[in-house]
Amino acid sequence: MIEARGLSKRFQDKKRGEIRAVDNVSFRCEPARIYGLLGANGAGKTTTLRILATILEPTDGTALVCGYDVVEEPEKVRANVGFLSTATALYPRLTAQELVEYFGRLNGLDEATLKKRVDDIFNRLDMNSFRDRRCDKLSTGMKQKTSIARTLVHDPPVMIFDEPTLGLDIMTARTITAFIRECRDRGKTVIFSTHIMSEVEKLCDVIGIIHDGKLLTEGTLAELRQRHGEHDLEEIFVKIVTPLQSKVEV
Amino acid sequence: MNLNAIRIVYSKEFTEWVRDRRTLISTVLVPLLLFPIIMVGFSALAVALVGKAEKETPKIMILGGEDSPQVLENLRKVDYLEIAPYSANWREQISEKEIRAAVDIPPGFQAALGRGDAKTVTIYYYLGELKSSLGADRIEKFLKEYRDEVVKGRLAARNVAASVLTPFDIQQQNVAPPEKVSGATVGGFIGYLVVLLCMTGAMYPAIDLTAGEKERGTMETILSSPISRMDLVLGKFFLVLSAALSTAALSVLSMGISFSLLRHFNASSGSGRGEAEGLLLQLGPRAVAFIFVMALPLAVLFSAVLMTIALFAKSHKEAQSYLTPMTFLVVIPAVASLLPGVELTPKLALVPILNTSLVCKEIMTGTYHWNSIALIFASTCVYASVALFLAFKTFQRESVLFRS
Numbered sequence: 001m002i003e004a005r006g007l008s009k010r011f012q013d014k015k016r017g018e019i020r021a022v023d024n025v026s027f028r029c030e031p032a033r034i035y036g037l038l039g040a041n042g043a044g045k046t047t048t049l050r051i052l053a054t055i056l057e058p059t060d061g062t063a064l065v066c067g068y069d070v071v072e073e074p075e076k077v078r079a080n081v082g083f084l085s086t087a088t089a090l091y092p093r094l095t096a097q098e099l100v101e102y103f104g105r106l107n108g109l110d111e112a113t114l115k116k117r118v119d120d121i122f123n124r125l126d127m128n129s130f131r132d133r134r135c136d137k138l139s140t141g142m143k144q145k146t147s148i149a150r151t152l153v154h155d156p157p158v159m160i161f162d163e164p165t166l167g168l169d170i171m172t173a174r175t176i177t178a179f180i181r182e183c184r185d186r187g188k189t190v191i192f193s194t195h196i197m198s199e200v201e202k203l204c205d206v207i208g209i210i211h212d213g214k215l216l217t218e219g220t221l222a223e224l225r226q227r228h229g230e231h232d233l234e235e236i237f238v239k240i241v242t243p244l245q246s247k248v249e250v
Numbered sequence: 251m252n253l254n255a256i257r258i259v260y261s262k263e264f265t266e267w268v269r270d271r272r273t274l275i276s277t278v279l280v281p282l283l284l285f286p287i288i289m290v291g292f293s294a295l296a297v298a299l300v301g302k303a304e305k306e307t308p309k310i311m312i313l314g315g316e317d318s319p320q321v322l323e324n325l326r327k328v329d330y331l332e333i334a335p336y337s338a339n340w341r342e343q344i345s346e347k348e349i350r351a352a353v354d355i356p357p358g359f360q361a362a363l364g365r366g367d368a369k370t371v372t373i374y375y376y377l378g379e380l381k382s383s384l385g386a387d388r389i390e391k392f393l394k395e396y397r398d399e400v401v402k403g404r405l406a407a408r409n410v411a412a413s414v415l416t417p418f419d420i421q422q423q424n425v426a427p428p429e430k431v432s433g434a435t436v437g438g439f440i441g442y443l444v445v446l447l448c449m450t451g452a453m454y455p456a457i458d459l460t461a462g463e464k465e466r467g468t469m470e471t472i473l474s475s476p477i478s479r480m481d482l483v484l485g486k487f488f489l490v491l492s493a494a495l496s497t498a499a500l501s502v503l504s505m506g507i508s509f510s511l512l513r514h515f516n517a518s519s520g521s522g523r524g525e526a527e528g529l530l531l532q533l534g535p536r537a538v539a540f541i542f543v544m545a546l547p548l549a550v551l552f553s554a555v556l557m558t559i560a561l562f563a564k565s566h567k568e569a570q571s572y573l574t575p576m577t578f579l580v581v582i583p584a585v586a587s588l589l590p591g592v593e594l595t596p597k598l599a600l601v602p603i604l605n606t607s608l609v610c611k612e613i614m615t616g617t618y619h620w621n622s623i624a625l626i627f628a629s630t631c632v633y634a635s636v637a638l639f640l641a642f643k644t645f646q647r648e649s650v651l652f653r654s
Contacts, residue, residue: 011649055473056648075476083474089467093266105258106475134269150471 001189002029002052002158006061009047009213021047023213024061029191029206031157034184036204037193038237044213045193046085049162052191053083065158079107082151085162092136096127096146099135100153107154114153121149141172148179159183161192165199177203197233207233211241251484255477259485267455267489276454277493281447281501285508293512300380307332308350308385311340313374315355322355324396330388344376350385351375353393363400430615438588440505441610444498444541445584445603448549449556451497452490453573456556459486461569469651483557483645487638490557494549495542502538540613544623547630548606552580554637558644564653587611599625602633 009022022044029035039045050056052063054074063070066080090099097118104114122128125145130138135146151159161180165173180203183190194200200207201221208218217240219227228236267273309332315322326333334349343349354372356362362369373389376382402412424431463469472482556573563569580603586592587607594608605626612619644650 050470053474055470056652075478078474079476081474085470087467088471088474090471091262091266091468092466093269094262098262098265102258102262103475106255106477108476 001031001067002027002035002063002065002191004028004048004052004061004063007048007051007058007063008060009044009051009056010059020213022051022058025210025213025215026061027208027215027218029189031189032184032187033205034180034190034192034203035206035208036200037191037208037210038195038197038200038233039193039210040195040241043195043210045195045210046162047213048210049083049085049160049191049193052077053081053160054078055083079154080156080158082154082156082159083162084147084151084160084164086164086166086168087162088147090135090138090143090146090150093134095132095134096138096142096149097122097131099146100149103150104153109154117153117155118149121152125149140168141175144168144172144175148176156188158189159191161190163193163195165194165196197237201233209237209240216240252478252481255481256485256488259477259482260488263455263459263486263489264492267458267493270458273454273458273493277451277497278500281451281497282504285501285504286511289505289508290511303381303384306381306384308381308388309334309348310385310389311336311343311349311352313340313352313354314357315359317358318355318360320360321396325353325392328392331385331392341374344374344382347376347379347381350382351389353389366404427616430617438607438611438614440502440541440614441607442584442588443501443505444545444610445548445580445607447501448494448498448545449552449577449580452494452549452552452556455490455493456553457560457563457566457569457573459490460557460561461563462566464563464651465565473651479645480642483642487553487557487641490553491549494553495546498545498549499542502541506538537613537616540618540623541610544606544609544613544627544630547627547634548603550634551602551630551637554634554641558637558641561641561644562650562653583607594619594622596622596625600629602630606630 004025004027007022007025008020011019011021013019025044025048027035037045037048047056051058051070052065054070054077057071057074062072065077068076068080070077091102094102100118100121101114104117109117122131125148127142127145127149130142133142135143138146159180161176164176164180168176177199180190180192184205192203204221206218206220207224209216217224217227221233224233224236225231228239230236230239307330311334312322312325313336325331334343337343340349340352344352352374354374356369356371359369359371371393373386373393375386401415405412405414463472473479556576559572559576560569563572583601583604584607587604592598592608594605594612598608599605599622609623609626612622
């Protein structure tokens with residue numbers, strides 16, 4: 001379970017002054033549900049998810065992940081989270097198996113459990129053919145599978161995906177979306193960010209639309225359709241974001 | 251602090267480190283091959299080149315001297331010079347290395363000798379060109395011998411003994427043991443190299459484990475794992491330190507082997523006799539152990555400083571541009587220790603890098619000033635701790651880790 005309470009993140013930029021990347025964002029993600037954070041580039045999705053994964057610290061507010069506070073107990077939060085994004089690359093000189101084992105050990109798994117877990121994941125994801133191949137020699141699809149194995153090795157109850165299909169071909173992207181669904185089916189709390197409407201429509205149980213660091217609306221797809229009188233998610237998104245966009249432009 | 255987590259990070263970094271060819275070159279190959287190439291290779295090459303040049307009979311030209319037939323006759327008689335026929339473009343011939351040197355016998359030289367007047371004989375040569383210098387030296391040798399003969403003749407004509415010119419002899423005698431002589435001459439160089447190689451050994455892994463992680467996109471991956479930032483920094487730091495110390499250890503080992511080879515080379519070529527033998531370094535286990543102990547806090551200092559600076563960079567290239575000026579900051583105090591007259595004082599014992607270079611020099615001469623050693627070790631430990639603390643703090647800064 002994830003509960004964000006008034007999360008804010010401000011950065012100082014030499015040219016632009018203070019930037020509010022995330023501005024008083026609150027939401028809840030429940031177990032066995034997929035929460036989709038939908039927003040354009042620079043809307044604050046990555047910063048929000050990085051705060052939830054304790055990679056960044058909030059300027060104001062906090063969040064609870066599996067009951068642990070992201071500010072007070074960041075290491076416990078990370079032990080309960082699997083974080084995957086296109087920015088989370090692999091160590092090129094380790095083999096796929098070594099990489100997964102490394103993260104298993106960092107998560108405190110003992111050797112017997114680790115071996116069992118690695119064998120299980122490698123079988124499930126059909127990774128045995130390249131388990132001893134170095135990561136810099138893997139294809140994009142193999143790399144994505146290895147990244148998935150890394151996030152799964154400690155079997156975390158919460159999964160955070162930051163634009164996980166960005167720049168991937170259709171087949172690799174399908175592997176990722178199938179994996180996200182599987183996480184939900186296994187009862188995990190899932191939050192993922194994207195700007196691809198079709199992904200949100202296909203995957204998400206709850207959708208939050210974020211723009212300029214603010215969470216403008218949230219609800220199920222049906223609720224959003226009803227609330228905004230539009231069927232197409234893209235139209236709903238534009239309707240919500242445009243008044244604010246024109247205000248910014250004025 | 252979680253020792254197991256530090257060990258896990260260290261062993262992973264170690265695995266990646268040994269699989270990197272660039273690491274093998276900078277940490278293993280360079281220190282292992284540098285000294286044999288510099289010392290044995292260059293020595294052998296220099297000896298061979300000088301030997302070859304010495305064996306050659308230099309071709310020279312005589313300018314003038316038509317009215318000094320005796321001088322010319324004597325000059326033509328010596329077997330260590332070959333006389334080329336006169337040509338007006340003799341300057342060009344020297345520059346083009348067709349002849350090695352030319353000697354200008356002034357008009358009326360022989361007659362002036364007879365009168366007892368002093369005239370100047372000029373030797374023309376190509377400055378900086380070995381064979382030309384050897385040619386000029388041989389002309390000078392002939393002229394000095396000829397001058398001595400003239401002086402002897404004049405003294406004999408006046409019934410004065412030749413010994414009047416040398417009423418007493420002067421002799422210099424070394425009393426310092428060979429290890430002190432070698433320490434004083436090449437000891438400073440050892441300290442300089444240990445300092446420099448400690449830094450170069452740490453530089454590449456420091457960049458790879460910080461800016462390299464950012465560039466490859468693995469920084470976010472590792473930061474999303476439950477390891478604490480302190481344990482992560484320490485795991486990485488110990489790897490950088492290992493690289494620095496391995497480079498220093500391999501260079502000291504390579505140095506020892508090189509000196510043994512050089513001694514063997516000199517003994518077999520017969521050039522290692524007498525004073526020159528004293529210049530060969532005696533690297534005893536005690537001296538090696540002490541140099542290593544003194545290099546330890548310095549390696550900690552370098553590792554922490556290099557990691558901190560490299561972390562600010564977004565890429566290998568940017569990190570290299572930050573760290574290259576660091577090389578000058580390290581080389582300047584290290585070179586200062588080589589300057590004549592720069593000796594270890596309580597004030598200099600507090601100057602980082604310079605103090606370690608100077609103490610290495612002292613250790614190489616077999617001198618152990620325990621107070622200075624303790625002061626240097628302690629002060630370098632303090633600097634190293636401050637640098638390590640800065641590295642921790644830098645790893646906590648989001649603006650540095652996610653600089654875009």
